Amino acid sequence: MDVRESDMAQGIGTVARDMNCDDENYPIVQLTKSLTIKDVYSESGAILEIAENQKPSKDCTDDNGNFFNDESLFKSLSFGAGNALFDDDDEDSGSDDDAEAFEKLSRKMEDMTGDGGVLKMEVRPGIGGDIPSRAYVTFHYSAYLQYSDEPFDSSWLRGKPEKKKLDFGELLPGLNIAIKTMRKDETARFLVKSSYAFGKLGCQPRIPSNETILYEIYVISFIDCDAADVYENLDSKEEHAATFQEKLEAARGFHRKGNEHYHEGNLFAAKDAYFRAAWIMEDAHLKDEKEEEERGTLLIKMHSNLAQVFLDMNEPARACTRCNKGLAVRGVHSKDLIAKVYFRYGKAKCMLHDFKGARKALLHAQRLKPNNMDISSELEMVLLKEQKYEAQEQLMYKQMFEPLVQSSAGTLTENVVKVRPEFERVVEQTILRFIAEPNMNELQFPSSLSPVEIACVTAAAKAAECIISVKPNGAETILKIMKKAVQ
Structure with missing residues (x-):
């Protein structure tokens, strides 16, 4: 009986002379204990024990999960x-x-x-x-x-x-x-x-x-990326002595590397490559306007690409920083390049719920590229998100003060919905400790409070003569109370 090395190496405990399932002369046999290559090649040899209860052999004709489906x-x-x-009837190949x-x-x-x-x-x-x-x-x-x-x-x-x-x-x-x-x-x-x-x-x-x-x-x-690889191996003195053209080619190499990583979905590697290219250009010494123009164009591209990477990483604040740096680069640059930066700036502002800033940036982009459908679509999206955000904010304020309603006698009475007495007591004690603490000027409550609980905190803070700040943040609400300034 011949043991297949590939099966033993995987330790599946199978012995066969031939893995062809159609060969009835050599059926697959299960062992009581699996073997490894080390067991078989050991000087002491190996003992094969055939299991009493043999499982049915796998049917190799089953085409489920066919590997060759691509x-x-x-x-x-x-x-x-x-x-x-090679079965070609061509005269040249058929001569011999x-x-x-x-x-x-x-x-x-x-x-x-x-x-x-x-x-x-x-x-x-x-x-x-x-x-x-x-x-x-x-x-x-x-x-x-x-x-x-x-x-x-x-x-x-x-x-x-x-x-x-x-x-x-x-x-x-x-x-x-x-x-x-x-x-x-x-x-x-x-x-x-x-x-x-x-x-x-x-x-x-x-x-x-x-x-x-x-x-x-x-x-x-x-x-x-050869220029980038060569530059990467330079020491600090050699980097400082490198010419502008050498640094430019190295930065372009890192740019290409970043693009490759980005298309592969490796955002962190793309980010590192784009940053490396930007740092090389920022460190370059310029001798004329042409070099300044080449440096500026590549720098704007790197900041724009970094902004897109941070948008994909859901880090809009860092994307805004990159856009600001890109727009701050001196020189006259192509409309397409600047429009792209403003477009990504608008998307980042929208993600931060700064809809006014988003509209402003996108309108800048639209003035540069008036027929661009992506910019127009993003402007429409910002408008819809702003309307939805305002509606949610109004609903939140409405729900916040629903527990207090006006009675027929003209006095404020409590609605049916009330918070637990324990919650009221904890809120009052927390606000009292806050007022008594001289080193605390601001107290933030959990963002997971319900509208009724927010109304309870607001009422207690008003009673303690504190300043109240309520700010929607997506599906949550940020509630803060602050002490009044001493006159």
């Missing part, structure tokens, strides 16, 4: 060196029927290295410029051996793209060269000789020695 995944794995990719599959494919490919070490076939063209050296590249890939229908390695199967820095030793030499020949959104296939891949030793047992590898690669995106 169309892009299926397409990426739908070819291989043993599939119809005894040729190996990779040899047939190589005739349709372009040499990228001059020695045939990396050959390329473009499947789908990309967009934009070439990928620069030392860029961070996000890509998917599948790797095949000759005559293999399934990949021995695939980022598609892992469900997550790879993100590597080129020319930094993080990739096989052939894979590094291959990606540098591509552009964003491009899909290409590469034949990589062993000297550019796993070499004479291979990677046993999956990859034999001196094996050529077929890669299909899809480039999702890339960012050029």
Whole structure:
């Protein structure tokens, strides 16, 4: 009986000669105790005890939760060196029927290295410029051996793209060269000789020695952050000695890093990158108007981006600070850039319930971009929120004083709704202690009080001749009492 290492390593207690569920000669057998690789390879050996009560074998034909349910995944794995990719009736490839599959494919490919070490076939063209050296590249890939229908390695199967820095030793030499020949959104296939891949030793047992590898690669995106990485490794003296252009390129690199993190949903990393770019520009020494204009444009972008990050983090006060800093940058800048800052300033003000300030900022943005639908929609939203907020405030004040109603005799009488006597007593004692304490000038009550309880506190505070402050805060109410100033 042969024990499968993958099952033992997971400790699932299963022994089988063949994991094919259709093979009735070698059914799956449960053990009384699971085994690990260490147990099997120990000098003393391992004893296998078969459990008396065997559970039914899992039906491998069950297609519930099929792993291959992603169309892009299926397409990426739908070819291989043993599939119809090589069954081509083309005259060039059909001249030698005894040729190996990779040899047939190589005739349709372009040499990228001059020695045939990396050959390329473009499947789908990309967009934009070439990928620069030392860029961070996000890509998917599948790797095949000759005559293999399934990949021995695939980022598609892992469900997550790879993100590597080129020319930094993080990739096989052939894979590094291959990606540098591509552009964003491009899909290409590469034949990589062993000297550019796993070499004479291979990677046993999956990859034999001196094996050529077929890669299909899809480039999702890339960012050029080399200048930022170089600047990051400078000491304080070197940073101070750096030219404006070096600092500008470094700041732009951090800007690109921040954008990448933001699109990935990593707000904290994006925030750090944007702050780094802003600090570099604020520390830069300027020698002419052109440098001042380049610095100012990038600084406004960084403050604007930071404002958006803080809006997403639900920190409107910090977003307002960033907007104010962006608007304070000297120089003449594009209307689009300034309008974006005012737009985000208006959104932050609205989140702080400063509707007047929000309208003012959004109207500034609208004057700069009169046909922008996002600005118009946000202005309408601010108006609706302000009306709703005022209605809630009126309702709160109405409910606050409902416990006291006017009787037919013209005197104030208590309504049916009353607070508990214990609550009244605690409020009175608290206010008396507050008045007696010379070092306290303000007392805030819990924001979770009901309208009736707020009315009770208000009445007690009035009786003690205190100043009352009631301020709505969303669904809650902030209630404070203050001592009157001594005349």
